[in-house]
Amino acid sequence: TKVIVQNGDTFETKTLSTFRNYEVNFTVGVEFEEHTKGLDNRKVMTLVTWDGDKLVCIQKGEKENRxxxxxxxxxxxHLEITVAGKLCHQVFKKVQ
Known part of the structure:
Protein backbone atom coordinates (compact mmCIF):
# COMPACT_ATOMS: atom_id res chain seq x y z
CA THR A 1 0.00 0.00 0.00
CA LYS A 2 1.23 3.49 -0.82
CA VAL A 3 -0.13 6.53 1.03
CA ILE A 4 0.74 9.90 -0.49
CA VAL A 5 -0.31 13.27 0.90
CA GLN A 6 0.48 16.32 -1.24
CA ASN A 7 0.40 19.94 -0.09
CA GLY A 8 1.69 22.00 -3.01
CA ASP A 9 5.27 20.85 -3.59
CA THR A 10 5.54 19.11 -0.20
CA PHE A 11 4.89 15.36 -0.09
CA GLU A 12 4.43 12.86 2.73
CA THR A 13 4.76 9.30 1.45
CA LYS A 14 4.38 5.94 3.16
CA THR A 15 4.94 2.50 1.71
CA LEU A 16 3.27 -0.16 3.86
CA SER A 17 3.57 -3.92 3.46
CA THR A 18 3.54 -7.14 5.45
CA PHE A 19 7.35 -7.26 5.44
CA ARG A 20 8.40 -3.65 6.03
CA ASN A 21 7.22 -0.07 6.11
CA TYR A 22 8.99 3.02 4.83
CA GLU A 23 8.21 6.71 5.12
CA VAL A 24 9.86 9.62 3.34
CA ASN A 25 8.80 13.26 3.27
CA PHE A 26 10.22 15.81 0.86
CA THR A 27 9.76 19.16 -0.83
CA VAL A 28 10.20 19.23 -4.61
CA GLY A 29 13.42 21.00 -5.59
CA VAL A 30 15.05 20.70 -2.14
CA GLU A 31 17.90 18.17 -1.81
CA PHE A 32 17.92 16.20 1.46
CA GLU A 33 19.74 13.34 3.16
CA GLU A 34 17.61 10.20 3.03
CA HIS A 35 18.21 7.12 5.17
CA THR A 36 16.45 4.17 3.55
CA LYS A 37 16.06 2.39 6.88
CA GLY A 38 13.57 -0.44 6.50
CA LEU A 39 14.41 -0.87 2.82
CA ASP A 40 18.07 -1.38 1.93
CA ASN A 41 19.54 0.75 4.74
CA ARG A 42 21.45 3.29 2.62
CA LYS A 43 22.25 6.95 3.24
CA VAL A 44 21.90 8.99 0.06
CA MET A 45 21.41 12.57 -1.04
CA THR A 46 18.00 12.75 -2.69
CA LEU A 47 16.57 15.39 -5.01
CA VAL A 48 13.00 15.21 -6.35
CA THR A 49 11.96 17.51 -9.20
CA TRP A 50 9.05 17.89 -11.61
CA ASP A 51 9.42 16.82 -15.25
CA GLY A 52 6.08 17.89 -16.68
CA ASP A 53 3.53 15.90 -14.66
CA LYS A 54 6.08 13.33 -13.42
CA LEU A 55 8.00 13.40 -10.15
CA VAL A 56 11.63 12.49 -10.84
CA CYS A 57 14.02 11.45 -8.06
CA ILE A 58 17.80 11.24 -8.30
CA GLN A 59 19.70 9.60 -5.46
CA LYS A 60 23.44 10.17 -5.05
CA GLY A 61 25.29 7.58 -3.00
CA GLU A 62 27.27 4.37 -3.32
CA LYS A 63 25.37 3.21 -6.42
CA GLU A 64 25.33 5.18 -9.66
CA ASN A 65 22.30 5.86 -11.85
CA ARG A 66 19.77 5.32 -9.08
CA HIS A 78 3.05 4.41 -11.99
CA LEU A 79 6.43 3.97 -10.30
CA GLU A 80 9.62 3.32 -12.27
CA ILE A 81 12.69 2.50 -10.20
CA THR A 82 16.13 2.61 -11.85
CA VAL A 83 19.33 1.11 -10.44
CA ALA A 84 22.56 0.78 -12.43
CA GLY A 85 20.72 0.65 -15.76
CA LYS A 86 18.06 -1.82 -14.58
CA LEU A 87 14.39 -0.78 -14.53
CA CYS A 88 11.44 -1.94 -12.41
CA HIS A 89 7.95 -0.64 -13.30
CA GLN A 90 5.18 -0.96 -10.71
CA VAL A 91 1.55 0.12 -11.04
CA PHE A 92 -0.72 0.88 -8.06
CA LYS A 93 -4.51 1.24 -8.30
CA LYS A 94 -6.24 3.90 -6.21
CA VAL A 95 -8.60 2.48 -3.59
CA GLN A 96 -12.02 4.10 -3.87
Missing amino acids: GWKQWLEGDLL
Whole structure:
Protein backbone atom coordinates (compact mmCIF):
# COMPACT_ATOMS: atom_id res chain seq x y z
CA THR A 1 0.00 0.00 0.00
CA LYS A 2 1.23 3.49 -0.82
CA VAL A 3 -0.13 6.53 1.03
CA ILE A 4 0.74 9.90 -0.49
CA VAL A 5 -0.31 13.27 0.90
CA GLN A 6 0.48 16.32 -1.24
CA ASN A 7 0.40 19.94 -0.09
CA GLY A 8 1.69 22.00 -3.01
CA ASP A 9 5.27 20.85 -3.59
CA THR A 10 5.54 19.11 -0.20
CA PHE A 11 4.89 15.36 -0.09
CA GLU A 12 4.43 12.86 2.73
CA THR A 13 4.76 9.30 1.45
CA LYS A 14 4.38 5.94 3.16
CA THR A 15 4.94 2.50 1.71
CA LEU A 16 3.27 -0.16 3.86
CA SER A 17 3.57 -3.92 3.46
CA THR A 18 3.54 -7.14 5.45
CA PHE A 19 7.35 -7.26 5.44
CA ARG A 20 8.40 -3.65 6.03
CA ASN A 21 7.22 -0.07 6.11
CA TYR A 22 8.99 3.02 4.83
CA GLU A 23 8.21 6.71 5.12
CA VAL A 24 9.86 9.62 3.34
CA ASN A 25 8.80 13.26 3.27
CA PHE A 26 10.22 15.81 0.86
CA THR A 27 9.76 19.16 -0.83
CA VAL A 28 10.20 19.23 -4.61
CA GLY A 29 13.42 21.00 -5.59
CA VAL A 30 15.05 20.70 -2.14
CA GLU A 31 17.90 18.17 -1.81
CA PHE A 32 17.92 16.20 1.46
CA GLU A 33 19.74 13.34 3.16
CA GLU A 34 17.61 10.20 3.03
CA HIS A 35 18.21 7.12 5.17
CA THR A 36 16.45 4.17 3.55
CA LYS A 37 16.06 2.39 6.88
CA GLY A 38 13.57 -0.44 6.50
CA LEU A 39 14.41 -0.87 2.82
CA ASP A 40 18.07 -1.38 1.93
CA ASN A 41 19.54 0.75 4.74
CA ARG A 42 21.45 3.29 2.62
CA LYS A 43 22.25 6.95 3.24
CA VAL A 44 21.90 8.99 0.06
CA MET A 45 21.41 12.57 -1.04
CA THR A 46 18.00 12.75 -2.69
CA LEU A 47 16.57 15.39 -5.01
CA VAL A 48 13.00 15.21 -6.35
CA THR A 49 11.96 17.51 -9.20
CA TRP A 50 9.05 17.89 -11.61
CA ASP A 51 9.42 16.82 -15.25
CA GLY A 52 6.08 17.89 -16.68
CA ASP A 53 3.53 15.90 -14.66
CA LYS A 54 6.08 13.33 -13.42
CA LEU A 55 8.00 13.40 -10.15
CA VAL A 56 11.63 12.49 -10.84
CA CYS A 57 14.02 11.45 -8.06
CA ILE A 58 17.80 11.24 -8.30
CA GLN A 59 19.70 9.60 -5.46
CA LYS A 60 23.44 10.17 -5.05
CA GLY A 61 25.29 7.58 -3.00
CA GLU A 62 27.27 4.37 -3.32
CA LYS A 63 25.37 3.21 -6.42
CA GLU A 64 25.33 5.18 -9.66
CA ASN A 65 22.30 5.86 -11.85
CA ARG A 66 19.77 5.32 -9.08
CA GLY A 67 16.36 6.95 -8.72
CA TRP A 68 12.69 6.76 -9.55
CA LYS A 69 9.83 8.42 -11.47
CA GLN A 70 6.17 8.59 -10.40
CA TRP A 71 3.12 9.76 -12.31
CA LEU A 72 -0.64 9.37 -12.38
CA GLU A 73 -2.76 8.06 -15.24
CA GLY A 74 -6.39 8.15 -14.18
CA ASP A 75 -6.65 6.13 -10.96
CA LEU A 76 -3.28 4.41 -11.54
CA LEU A 77 0.02 5.45 -9.94
CA HIS A 78 3.05 4.41 -11.99
CA LEU A 79 6.43 3.97 -10.30
CA GLU A 80 9.62 3.32 -12.27
CA ILE A 81 12.69 2.50 -10.20
CA THR A 82 16.13 2.61 -11.85
CA VAL A 83 19.33 1.11 -10.44
CA ALA A 84 22.56 0.78 -12.43
CA GLY A 85 20.72 0.65 -15.76
CA LYS A 86 18.06 -1.82 -14.58
CA LEU A 87 14.39 -0.78 -14.53
CA CYS A 88 11.44 -1.94 -12.41
CA HIS A 89 7.95 -0.64 -13.30
CA GLN A 90 5.18 -0.96 -10.71
CA VAL A 91 1.55 0.12 -11.04
CA PHE A 92 -0.72 0.88 -8.06
CA LYS A 93 -4.51 1.24 -8.30
CA LYS A 94 -6.24 3.90 -6.21
CA VAL A 95 -8.60 2.48 -3.59
CA GLN A 96 -12.02 4.10 -3.87
